[in-house]
Every structure is written in C-alpha cells, then in structure tokens.
Amino acid sequence: xxxVVVEQGRLSRAASPRKRAxxxxxxxxxxxxxxxxxxxxxxxxxxxxLYPAFYSVYLATLNKAMTKFVGLSNFTFLFKxxxxxxxxxxxxxxxxxxxxxxxxxGFIVAHFVHxxxxxxxxxxxxxxxxxxxxxxxxxxxxxxxLFDPSYSAFNYTLSFFGIGPIPWLGDTFWARFSVxxxxxxxxxxxxxxxxxxxxxxxxxxxxxxxxxxxxxxxxKIWHITLPMMRNIIAITTLFSLIVTFANFDIVRIxxxxxxxxxTHLFATWAFQVGIQSSDIPLGACVSLFMVPIxxxxxxxxxxxxxxxxNEA
Amino acid sequence: MAEVALRKVIKRYDDVEAVRGIDLDIxxxxxxxxxxxxxxxxxxxxxxxAGLEDITDGDIMIGGDVVNDVPPKDRDIAMVFQxxxxxxxxxxxxxxxxxxxxxxxxxxEIKARVTEAARLLDITDLxxxxxxxxxxxxxxxxxxxxxxxxxxxxxxxDEPLSNLDAKLRVQMRIEIKKVHQKVRTTTxxxxxxxxxxxxxxxxxxxxxxxxIEQIGTPNELYHKPATRFVAGFIGSPAMNFIPCRLExxxxxxxxxxxxxxxxxLPPARAARYGALPRTENLLLGIRPEHLTESHAHLEPGVExxxxxxxxxxxxxxxxxxxxxxxGTPICGRVDPxxxxxxxxxxxxxxxxxxxxxxxxxxxxxL
Numbered sequence: 001x002x003x004v005v006v007e008q009g010r011l012s013r014a015a016s017p018r019k020r021a022x023x024x025x026x027x028x029x030x031x032x033x034x035x036x037x038x039x040x041x042x043x044x045x046x047x048x049x050l051y052p053a054f055y056s057v058y059l060a061t062l063n064k065a066m067t068k069f070v071g072l073s074n075f076t077f078l079f080k081x082x083x084x085x086x087x088x089x090x091x092x093x094x095x096x097x098x099x100x101x102x103x104x105x106g107f108i109v110a111h112f113v114h115x116x117x118x119x120x121x122x123x124x125x126x127x128x129x130x131x132x133x134x135x136x137x138x139x140x141x142x143x144x145x146l147f148d149p150s151y152s153a154f155n156y157t158l159s160f161f162g163i164g165p166i167p168w169l170g171d172t173f174w175a176r177f178s179v180x181x182x183x184x185x186x187x188x189x190x191x192x193x194x195x196x197x198x199x200x201x202x203x204x205x206x207x208x209x210x211x212x213x214x215x216x217x218x219x220k221i222w223h224i225t226l227p228m229m230r231n232i233i234a235i236t237t238l239f240s241l242i243v244t245f246a247n248f249d250i251v252r253i254x255x256x257x258x259x260x261x262x263t264h265l266f267a268t269w270a271f272q273v274g275i276q277s278s279d280i281p282l283g284a285c286v287s288l289f290m291v292p293i294x295x296x297x298x299x300x301x302x303x304x305x306x307x308x309x310n311e312a
Numbered sequence: 313m314a315e316v317a318l319r320k321v322i323k324r325y326d327d328v329e330a331v332r333g334i335d336l337d338i339x340x341x342x343x344x345x346x347x348x349x350x351x352x353x354x355x356x357x358x359x360x361x362a363g364l365e366d367i368t369d370g371d372i373m374i375g376g377d378v379v380n381d382v383p384p385k386d387r388d389i390a391m392v393f394q395x396x397x398x399x400x401x402x403x404x405x406x407x408x409x410x411x412x413x414x415x416x417x418x419x420x421e422i423k424a425r426v427t428e429a430a431r432l433l434d435i436t437d438l439x440x441x442x443x444x445x446x447x448x449x450x451x452x453x454x455x456x457x458x459x460x461x462x463x464x465x466x467x468x469x470d471e472p473l474s475n476l477d478a479k480l481r482v483q484m485r486i487e488i489k490k491v492h493q494k495v496r497t498t499t500x501x502x503x504x505x506x507x508x509x510x511x512x513x514x515x516x517x518x519x520x521x522x523x524i525e526q527i528g529t530p531n532e533l534y535h536k537p538a539t540r541f542v543a544g545f546i547g548s549p550a551m552n553f554i555p556c557r558l559e560x561x562x563x564x565x566x567x568x569x570x571x572x573x574x575x576x577l578p579p580a581r582a583a584r585y586g587a588l589p590r591t592e593n594l595l596l597g598i599r600p601e602h603l604t605e606s607h608a609h610l611e612p613g614v615e616x617x618x619x620x621x622x623x624x625x626x627x628x629x630x631x632x633x634x635x636x637x638x639g640t641p642i643c644g645r646v647d648p649x650x651x652x653x654x655x656x657x658x659x660x661x662x663x664x665x666x667x668x669x670x671x672x673x674x675x676x677x678l
Contacts, residue, residue: 213411
C-alpha cells in the first residue's frame with residue numbers, strides 16, 4: 001500500500017503548483033508513510049512512557065508535601081546521605097554480578113542444550129525455561145521458604161554435612177548472595193534461550209573449517225562462537241542489565257532491603273523512601289538516578305552493534 | 313605432501329550404509345576427483361579423510377600413518393567447502409592466516425605466506441576486506457588461499473564450484489588446475505559434475521551407492537567404461553543404450569537392434585564378442601558422437617540406417633538429434649549443415665568401431 005502512495009506522489013509532482021507539490025512530496029515519501037503508520041504506537045509510548053518519565057522529573061523538584069518547587073535540592077540532599085551511595089554501590093554489585101552469572105550460566109547451558117539431539121532438546125528447553133515463566137513474585141515466595149531461618153530446607157540439607165545453619169537472609173553477605181542467587185535462577189533461562197538461538201544460527205561449516213585449521217574446542221568458542229554471537233550477547237546483556245538494575249520484586253519479597261538496608265536496590269529504596277515513608281519527590285529523585293547510569297551502560301554495550309550487524 | 317590410502321572404509325549411519333567398503337590409493341601430487349550422483353557417498357568419503365566424520369570400519373592413511381582416530385586439526389590437511397565457510401568477522405588476510413596464527417607461526421612468516429598465496433590467487437587487493445564485501449568467485453579464491461597458506465599434506469575440495477554461475481565455474485576450474493600445477497599438493501576433489509571431474513582429474517573415481525564403480529584417467533573412463541553406470545554417467549549427452557542381440561548371418565557376426573536393423577560387426581569387435589551366447593539380452597552402448605549423418609564414403613565398420621527425427625537441438629558447432637528405435641530414446645550428433653529438421657526423415661551412420669556391448673542384467677561392459 002505504501003508503494004502506491006509513493007507512486008501517486010511522484011506522478012503528480014510535475015503538474016501541481018509548487019507548494020502543494022512539496023506537501024504531496026512529503027506525503028509521498030516512504031519515511032512519511034512509515035511515520036504515519038507507526039504513529040499510533042508512538043502515541044501509546046508517549047502516553048505510557050514519556051508522560052510518567054517527565055512527570056517523575058517534575059515530582060523530583062517538589063518538596064516533601066508536594067506543595068513547593070524546590071529545584072535540585074532533593075538531589076543535593078540525596079548526595080549527602082550515606083544510604084544513597086550504599087544503594088548505588090549495591091545496585092551496581094547486584095546488577096553486574098547477577099548479569100555476569102546469568103550470562104555465564106546461560107552460555108554454558110546453551111552449549112549443552114545445543115548438543116542434545118532433536119526431540120530431547122525440546123523437552124530440556126521447556127524445562128529449563130520454567131524459572132523464567134513463573135511470575136517472580138510467586139517463585140520468590142518459594143525461595144523465601146527455602147531460606148527461612150527456622151525451617152530452611154537448605155540448612156536442613158547442609159546439616160547432614162555438618163555445615164550451617166547459615167543465616168541466609170539475616171547476614172549482609174548471605175542476604176546479598178541470596179538475592180543475587182534468586183535473580184540468577186530467574187534470569188538465566190532468558191540468556192539460555194537467546195544464546196541457544198544465536199548458537200543455532202552459526203553455520204556448522206565454520207566449526208568444521210576451524211577444526212581443520214587446527215582449533216581446539218576453546219579456540220572454536222573464542223574465535224568463532226563468541227564473535228558470531230557478540231551482537232546477541234551485547235543486546236541481551238544490556239537488556240538484562242536494565243531489568244536487573246531496576247529489579248524490585250525479588251529484593252522486596254526476600255529481604256525488603258534488609259538487613260540494615262544492605263540489600264536495597266534503587267527500586268526498592270525508592271519504594272521505601274517514596275511510598276512507605278511518604279516522600280514521593282525524594283522517591284522519584286532516587287529512581288531517576290537509574291537513567292544516567294543505564295544510559296552510559298547502553299552507549300558502551302551497543303557501540304558498534306550497527307556496524308557489526310552487517311558482517312554476517 | 314603425502315599419499316593417501318583408504319582400506320575397506322565403511323561408514324554406517326544407524327541402519328543406512330553410506331560408504332560400503334572403499335579401497336583407494338592416491339599417490340603423492342596426484343589430483344583425484346570423486347564423482348557420482350548425490351547420495352553416492354563421495355562427500356562422506358571426503359569428510360572421513362578430513363576427520364569430520366568417524367569411520368565405522370577400515371583404515372585411512374595419510375603419508376603412511378593410520379589416521380582413523382586423529383582429530384582433523386592434527387591431520388595436516390586443508391579443506392575448501394562448497395559454501396566457502398569463511399569466517400565472516402575476519403578480513404581476508406585474517407581468514408587466510410587463521411590456521412597459522414593458531415599454530416603460533418612467526419608474524420613475518422605468516423605475512424609472507426599470505427602475501428604469496430594472495431599473489432598466486434590474484435586477490436592481493438582484497439586482503440583487507442571482509443567476506444561480505446566479496447563476490448562468490450572472490451570468496452572461493454579466499455577459501456583456496458586459506459588452504460594454500462597452510463601448506464598441508466593434502467587438499468580436500470568439497471564441491472567448491474557448485475555455488476558459482478556457469479561462466480565463473482569454468483574460469484575457476486582453470487584456476488584450480490593452475491594452482492595445482494604450481495603447488496603440486498595431493499588433492500582430493502568431490503563433485504557431482506562429470507565435466508569438472510574430467511577436466512581437473514589425473515584420475516577420476518566414479519562412485520555409486522556407496523561403492524567405487526571405476527577408477528581411471530578421464531580418457532579411460534570415457535573410452536573404456538567398466539559398467540553401465542560409468543558409461544552412462546561420464547559424457548554429455550549421455551551414452552545411448554539400445555537393447556540388442558547377437559546373431560550369425562552368413563558366417564558373420566551381426567548385432568540385431570530391431571526387426572529391420574541388423575549390422576555386421578567390424579572384425580575386431582566380432583573376434584571380441586564371438587564367444588558370447590546368441591540368446592542373451594544385451595545392450596549396445598554408443599555415444600552420440602558416433603551417431604552422425606551419413607556420408608558418401610563411409611569407413612569400414614560404419615553402418616547406416618534411416619529414421620525419423622523427433623526433436624533437433626542446434627548447438628552451433630553441432631546439432632543434437634533425438635529419435636526413437638522401437639521405443640528406446642536415442643541421441644545423435646550431426647553436422648549443423650546436415651539438414652536435420654524436427655519430424656524429418658534422416659539417414660544416420662553408426663560407428664560400430666566405437667561401440668560397447670553390455671550385459672543387460674548385470675550392467676557389466678563386455
């Protein structure tokens with residue numbers, strides 16, 4: 001359909017007066033057509049994403065009672081609080097550690113699954129996807145019971161080996177370990193499925209050529225698999241980094257940020273400050289801090305993706 | 313450089329036997345072509361030599377050493393794949409030097425070898441490009457370059473020209489031959505194209521249904537095929553097979569093709585076939601070029617007959633004529649000026665000096 005419009009635009013160009021011609025030209029250009037076709041989606045995104053985003057910027061400039069414009073003083077107030085910097089550090093540790101492990105586990109398991117023949121592979125793929133399909137709020141409840149101080153199934157099992165009891169959610173190190181563990185458990189299947197798709201798109205003959213060129217299994221991964229997958233790896237990592245950085249439910253259910261705020265992330269802390277402590281402007285201010293950090297990560301990770309995309 | 317030997321090599325996939333006991337000796341510097349229809353086991357054989365497929369039974373030797381359990385990387389071979397299998401993220405130079413870099417050759421030597429191979433293949437200008445920026449023919453050259461720089465004991469080619477258009481294929485065929493004349497590495501080349509096989513090979517191995525039908529020089533295969541399969545597979549258009557029977561007419565040995573057509577055999581042929589039983593069902597094998605228009609002065613052993621042509625195909629330097637002899641479709645090659653026309657009667661001459669006689673049931677050439 002778009003093509004027809006384009007053709008009409010071209011045909012009538014010569015005959016029409018100048019002004020109308022340029023309007024028709026604009027209407028006839030493929031990019032204009034494309035713009036109008038995507039307009040409903042653009043409006044929807046504007047409504048659901050841009051409006052809340054700008055509204056939160058506006059909120060961040062108000063005082064606690066939301067009656068007065070205070071400019072950037074909410075931000076300067078945050079900068080002086082030690083808890084804020086702790087949350088920044090914790091969010092970074094949480095997101096980076098979790099993403100690295102998710103990517104590693106996803107990569108390794110994807111290789112195993114890739115080598116399972118035909119029908120069996122589908123079963124394994126289905127089973128391995130389960131953690132990702134269950135709503136995390138529900139599955140995290142199950143983890144909460146596994147970590148329970150009195151009835152922990154983990155501690156019960158470990159007691160047979162003379163280990164423990166471990167204060168899974170009561171000690172700073174173990175609480176951080178636990179939230180990361182659950183996040184990795186939940187998120188690794190996403191990496192698995194993305195990497196599996198990427199692995200399947202690498203032609204077998206490249207591995208055969210590499211085998212004949214003298215590459216061992218590790219050199220095949222390093223010189224063939226990873227370069228062929230790097231776009232997928234970059235995009236998956238970025239996507240997961242954003243989602244993990246903004247994680248809310250796992251920490252909220254397992255620790256509520258405790259012990260002593262030691263597992264708080266941006267989202268959970270923003271919730272605590274904004275909703276539970278009724279300082280919505282400050283909460284908005286906290287959540288806005290994710291934007292510059294993620295923007296920097298996006299630039300670094302997506303650099304060259306366009307350029308590389310054309311190689312294969 | 314090395315000789316390659318296959319001893320009773322068998323490849324079985326579950327219940328399918330793809331290669332059924334192959335014996336083959338390839339001498340040093342030789343250019344061997346494995347040819348056959350798809351599914352004949354030629355590619356499997358090549359991949360077993362490369363080590364990309366395990367062998368079910370038998371032995372494969374490269375340079376005198378049994379390599380059955382040696383992984384591809386330690387066999388010192390190089391392979392050129394049908395779809396080139398160039399590493400898309402590496403430049404031409406990186407593609408060509410990959411094997412050498414893995415083996416930690418000194419940088420200067422790698423550069424020298426890549427430059428030399430690029431010069432040999434005329435791709436010096438392309439050295440910094442990525443495979444995506446190359447045409448099919450150029451990619452094929454790079455794939456060959458990657459094989460050459462390694463200076464391996466054996467080159468393996470797996471239908472390397474199948475993805476190229478007809479004109480480029482002829483050109484690259486000549487290039488491959490030139491390269492082999494220069495580097496003289498033992499080469500095993502797989503193709504389903506009998507023209508490629510004939511033009512490139514020192515010796516051709518014709519395979520069918522997992523077995524070797526015949527091994528020989530291109531001329532041997534063409535002029536002295538051992539089986540009906542080889543006779544029909546080598547040569548284009550293919551050899552005609554006409555049901556026939558031997559008979560004695562007035563003390564001479566004749567071959568009877570139809571109720572009306574019976575030709576006396578030339579003396580040499582008569583001596584050769586004289587002992588055959590007269591009742592046996594036989595096939596007369598005759599190539600299209602030995603079925604031509606009739607002349608006023610015919611050589612001894614050339615017999616004429618009249619027929620009505622079904623279809624003619626003018627090829628320029630010759631005209632192919634198609635007709636039937638009691639239901640058997642037959643193709644002949646006549647001079648373009650001989651006046652062959654669709655549906656017109658024509659007198660043709662059959663050169664029985666170049667005939668073959670085959671057993672209809674076993675397919676063996678007698």
